[in-house]
Amino acid sequence: GACIRGAINLPAHSFYQTVPSIVTALSHIPKVIFHCNNCKPGGRGPRTAGWYADELVKQGKEDRAKNVFVLQGGVKGWISAYGDDDGLTTKLPTLAPS
Numbered sequence: 001g002a003c004i005r006g007a008i009n010l011p012a013h014s015f016y017q018t019v020p021s022i023v024t025a026l027s028h029i030p031k032v033i034f035h036c037n038n039c040k041p042g043g044r045g046p047r048t049a050g051w052y053a054d055e056l057v058k059q060g061k062e063d064r065a066k067n068v069f070v071l072q073g074g075v076k077g078w079i080s081a082y083g084d085d086d087g088l089t090t091k092l093p094t095l096a097p098s
Helices: 011-025 044-058 074-082
Strands: 002-004 032-033 068-070 088-089
Touching: 002 074, 011 044, 032 044, 044 068, 074 088
Parallel strands: 032 068
Antiparallel strands: 002 088
C-alpha cells in the first residue's frame, strides 16, 4: 500500500464531532484537500469536506471555505497517477502474515 506524502489521517467516523477543533488546528493551512478511497459523490471525502466548509462559514471564515477541495479519484486515483513518485507518495511497509 501507499499514501499521499504529507497527508494527515482524520477518520471520518469521528470527524463531525471534532470539526470545530479541526478547523482551529488547520487554520495555518491555506488549502485543505479531502480524500477517501475513491471520492465518489456521497463518500467520506466529499462529506467531510462539506462539514469542514460549513464549519468555516459558521465561524465567519467564508473566505477560507473557498479553499476546501476534494481530491478527484481519491487515494486510488492518486496512487494510479503518482504511486511511483517517492516525492509525492509514501510506500507503506507490507506486514508479514501472523
